[in-house]
Amino acid sequence: MSRTVTAAPRGGPLSPTRAVLAEIENGAATLSEIAVRTGLDPQLVDTAIARLIAAGYLDSQALRLGCPPSGCHSCPSAGPTGCAATPSGGRPAPDGPVMVTLTARPRPQ
Amino acid sequence: MSLTGAHCHPTSHLSAHSDLAGDGTLVALVGNANTGKSTLFNQLSGARASVGNWPGTTVEVGTATWRVPLADGSTRSLALMDLPGAASLSPVSPDEQVTHDLLVQAPADERPDVVVAVLDASNLGRDLFLLSQLREQPQRLVVALTMNDVAARRGLTVDAAALSRMAGVPVVAVDPRRRSGVVGLADAVSQAVERPAPAPRARVLGLPEPDDPFAADDDRFAWVQQVLDDVVRTEHDRVSWTDRVDRWATAPVIGPLLFAGAMYLVFQLTIAGAAPLQDWLDGWVAGPVSDAAVSLLSALGLAGGVIESFLVDGLIAGVGTLLTFVPLMAIMFALLAIMESSGYLARAAVVTDRAMRAIGLPGRAFLPLIVGFGCNVPAISAIRVLPDARQRLLTALLVPFTACAARLPVVVLIGAVFFGANAGNVVFGMYLLSIALVIGVGLLLRVTLWRGLRPTPMVIDLPPYHLPLPKQVGLDTWARVRSFLRSAGTIIVVVVIAVWALSAIPAPGADEPIGEVPVEDSLYGATAQAISPVFEPAGFGDWKATSALMVGFLAKEAVISSWAQTYAAEEPEDPAEPGDLSASLRADFERSSGGHTTAAVFAFLTFLVAYTPCVATLGAQRREIGTRWMLASVGISTGTAWVLAVLVFQVGRLIT
Numbered sequence: 001m002s003r004t005v006t007a008a009p010r011g012g013p014l015s016p017t018r019a020v021l022a023e024i025e026n027g028a029a030t031l032s033e034i035a036v037r038t039g040l041d042p043q044l045v046d047t048a049i050a051r052l053i054a055a056g057y058l059d060s061q062a063l064r065l066g067c068p069p070s071g072c073h074s075c076p077s078a079g080p081t082g083c084a085a086t087p088s089g090g091r092p093a094p095d096g097p098v099m100v101t102l103t104a105r106p107r108p109q
Numbered sequence: 110m111s112l113t114g115a116h117c118h119p120t121s122h123l124s125a126h127s128d129l130a131g132d133g134t135l136v137a138l139v140g141n142a143n144t145g146k147s148t149l150f151n152q153l154s155g156a157r158a159s160v161g162n163w164p165g166t167t168v169e170v171g172t173a174t175w176r177v178p179l180a181d182g183s184t185r186s187l188a189l190m191d192l193p194g195a196a197s198l199s200p201v202s203p204d205e206q207v208t209h210d211l212l213v214q215a216p217a218d219e220r221p222d223v224v225v226a227v228l229d230a231s232n233l234g235r236d237l238f239l240l241s242q243l244r245e246q247p248q249r250l251v252v253a254l255t256m257n258d259v260a261a262r263r264g265l266t267v268d269a270a271a272l273s274r275m276a277g278v279p280v281v282a283v284d285p286r287r288r289s290g291v292v293g294l295a296d297a298v299s300q301a302v303e304r305p306a307p308a309p310r311a312r313v314l315g316l317p318e319p320d321d322p323f324a325a326d327d328d329r330f331a332w333v334q335q336v337l338d339d340v341v342r343t344e345h346d347r348v349s350w351t352d353r354v355d356r357w358a359t360a361p362v363i364g365p366l367l368f369a370g371a372m373y374l375v376f377q378l379t380i381a382g383a384a385p386l387q388d389w390l391d392g393w394v395a396g397p398v399s400d401a402a403v404s405l406l407s408a409l410g411l412a413g414g415v416i417e418s419f420l421v422d423g424l425i426a427g428v429g430t431l432l433t434f435v436p437l438m439a440i441m442f443a444l445l446a447i448m449e450s451s452g453y454l455a456r457a458a459v460v461t462d463r464a465m466r467a468i469g470l471p472g473r474a475f476l477p478l479i480v481g482f483g484c485n486v487p488a489i490s491a492i493r494v495l496p497d498a499r500q501r502l503l504t505a506l507l508v509p510f511t512a513c514a515a516r517l518p519v520v521v522l523i524g525a526v527f528f529g530a531n532a533g534n535v536v537f538g539m540y541l542l543s544i545a546l547v548i549g550v551g552l553l554l555r556v557t558l559w560r561g562l563r564p565t566p567m568v569i570d571l572p573p574y575h576l577p578l579p580k581q582v583g584l585d586t587w588a589r590v591r592s593f594l595r596s597a598g599t600i601i602v603v604v605v606i607a608v609w610a611l612s613a614i615p616a617p618g619a620d621e622p623i624g625e626v627p628v629e630d631s632l633y634g635a636t637a638q639a640i641s642p643v644f645e646p647a648g649f650g651d652w653k654a655t656s657a658l659m660v661g662f663l664a665k666e667a668v669i670s671s672w673a674q675t676y677a678a679e680e681p682e683d684p685a686e687p688g689d690l691s692a693s694l695r696a697d698f699e700r701s702s703g704g705h706t707t708a709a710v711f712a713f714l715t716f717l718v719a720y721t722p723c724v725a726t727l728g729a730q731r732r733e734i735g736t737r738w739m740l741a742s743v744g745i746s747t748g749t750a751w752v753l754a755v756l757v758f759q760v761g762r763l764i765t
Contacts, residue, residue: 016326016327016330016334017323017330024568029463029567030355030459030568031568032355032571040334041234042234043235044235044330044333044334046235047197047238048330049570050196051197054199054201098570100569100570101567
């Protein structure tokens with residue numbers, strides 16, 4: 001693996017965290033795309049996103065075709081404990097896709 | 110108190126290491142989840158481990174005595190602790206809080222004497238972040254490198270010596286499942302205990318800006334990337350199967366085409382696979398079931414009366430016809446579950462999101478819209494995930510245009526009646542139309558009422574492709590079919606009873622008594638006839654088509670049953686004749702369209718896809734966006750549906 005670390009916080013190339021945030025804002029749709037665009041290791045990008053989620057700059061949500069995780073309890077299919085339209089009360093698969101979005105928290109320059 | 114007690118309280122004796130099992134030396138295993146840490150713990154402790162809760166929490170911590178063989182042939186007993194999985198020392202969960210409390214917060218004399226950082230060689234980019242934080246602590250540290258075989262299969266080689274040099278700590282490759290490396294790890298830990306803690310690692314990036322919130326993490330990432338560059342060798346031609354497929358599946362142009370192709374295949378397989386079962390069920394419901402009901406009623410002396418009309422023309426004709434669509438739903442749900450379980454549907458999410466963003470719609474609205482293709486009601490509830498009130502409102506207005514599963518049987522029925530073998534193409538076209546409506550109406554609202562709305566960037570963390578699990582596919586399919594059947598058991602029965610009752614009540618001016626009035630002279634038929642002129646410009650101004658749309662406003666699941674009921678009641682002398690519904694539908698559409706049947710059918714389908722989904726969706730909209738916007742949604746969707754249906758028919762009649 002041969003990648004360039006660009007980590008100057010200001011006045012130079014973007015730091016890893018800022019580079020990841022910038023690529024999300026620029027429309028990168030997958031972690032692989034961010035890794036390619038930033039030149040960072042894909043697993044490192046994964047970690048950076050986890051850190052940004054923990055810091056409140058990003059939000060994550062499991063993605064699933066079906067009802068929302070807790071069910072809405074408002075359609076005829078809804079059971080007393082959740083949504084009948086999805087198994088396990090609509091809980092997403094543990095290894096399923098996760099949607100990550102920017103939050104409204106102001107990002108440092 | 111011994112650490113091997115059933116419910117240990119580690120902090121109570123951490124302050125006095127002499128109270129610990131063994132010689133009072135505490136060794137803690139730290140690492141991410143799924144690194145093989147607990148397997149290593151079990152291997153080191155034999156069968157002598159116990160598990161207890163960390164004080165004041167429900168977090169489980171394993172403790173044991175580790176008998177380490179020494180060079181002189183004797184053994185040394187160390188207290189071993191298996192801390193819960195932690196991705197970092199910055200806690201975001203109770204599990205990570207326990208690790209943080211012990212390794213960072215606790216006074217120096219209460220911390221473990223040696224920390225063994227268990228790193229997964231196949232996930233080093235993830236696990237080195239934890240090591241970078243551990244190396245900021247004044248702590249004796251040994252790295253146990255696991256999963257080297259998995260890394261090798263992925264074309265990765267980790268240079269343990271180089272890692273040791275760069276991290277400044279001993280690194281031992283271990284495979285706890287095969288007991289390899291365990292002796293080397295014991296030696297490394299024994300030696301580490303005797304040495305002072307190494308100095309914390311130096312910063313990579315120099316002095317940070319004083320107000321830079323990312324400075325600490327950026328320095329760690331920079332260190333991790335440096336270590337990865339020097340320690341991990343990759344076979345460059347080893348690109349994973351997932352990456353190879355994703356190059357096409359998520360490509361901007363090819364990706365959507367592949368998704369469209371996949372969905373086309375799904376609908377074709379669904380229609381072709383369900384057809385024989387549907388025919389058999391249709392014959393069974395219309396034949397033996399109806400015959401048996403008639404015979405039973407005759408034996409009870411109830412033949413020819415109101416009860417027979419209700420049971421045979423109402424319940425059996427209505428619910429029975431809908432039940433013939435169960436195989437179709439089951440096949441489609443199973444195919445969608447396979448796509449989801451294999452990981453492909455997540456790729457579809459990427460290409461769809463990209464398309465939405467390209468036209469300026471909020472990417473985050475994707476989730477409710479995807480849910481809407483199952484059922485619009487929970488989709489409306491799912492708009493709560495959107496942080497912006499304007500985005501929530503816009504999405505709530507777009508959700509009704511997503512073609513929910515309840516509309517599928519109606520489209521399949523019409524497709525089968527009018528287009529035969531091409532029914533699959535019709536269903537596929539309905540979904541394309543639904544997506545086009547979401548995009549088109551969304552664009553229209555964006556350039557009018559929602560000017561200045563900024564799209565929210567979104568990233569999807571894609572799982573690797575894998576073979577679908579039959580159990581998961583089966584459970585998914587059954588849950589959705591069960592949901593469909595529940596609807597049949599609740600809404601449809603209620604609607605069937607209501608339609609049957611309204612069909613039995615004479616309209617004002619009709620001469621026949623209750624229960625003997627022809628359907629077209631009943632309250633039900635008269636109401637539909639009063640509305641039907643509205644649909645004449647769209648080519649389906651027949652009152653029976655209108656009655657189906659009226660019922661569809663309540664619940665799309667009930668459209669087919671009410672249709673079957675209407676036609677069965679219209680021909681009470683032969684309610685069990687298979688094929689009546691098809692022939693009647695064809696005749697009515699031909700008559701109402703003036704011979705332009707195909708154009709009228711396409712117009713009807715367009716209206717069906719675009720107009721208000723059901724009253725339950727309206728209820729959800731009222732709850733989420735208020736009565737005013739709910740009424741606006743009815744106006745937007747029904748108005749759009751009518752304009753498009755008229756357009757389709759008027760253009761279609763010119764070319765058909």
